[in-house]
Amino acid sequence: MRLWVEDNGIGIASENHNRIFGGFERLHAEETYLGTGIGLAILRRALERMRGQTNVESDLVTGSRFWLELPAPAEF
Template sequence: LRVYVTETAFLGGWSHQQLTTNNQQPTNTPPSKFIRLWVADNGIGISPEHQKRIFRVFERLHGVEAYPGTGIGLAIVYKGVERMGGLVGVESQLGKGSRFWIQLKSVR
């Protein structure tokens, strides 16, 4: 499991401007409009046709016998971030793990 933060700015497309680790502030970095928090894993991955489903309440891609859980965790994250005016997403491929992100407005 890896967690990291990027600052992004909307300039007609997304541009990853700076990677920060260990809570260190980057130097000489212009203010950004958004902060994106990433969480990456090396799990089984999620096929593209199932990626939108995982943010719905009680949606499970596998039975409880295969993977424990209730199917509400990502739905709670989605709703909480949405209420803060943010976005949630995932980048994933089967067999290659997943990268989940939440994006919030920067307060700088």
């Protein structure tokens, strides 16, 4: 099952989709948008440790759709 989070912000160009999940990776100057550039990197690392994954669908017109996915729990 996937959880989706959407916004209608400025969007992310396709060539930068993987960059945003790198630690301390920023696409804009701090004066333009606040943040450290580490939040999505932490999210991806945490999900990978739980055998999950995350990614983004985005363009510069409609904003971004982030998804995160965890495997189904094992039955006991």
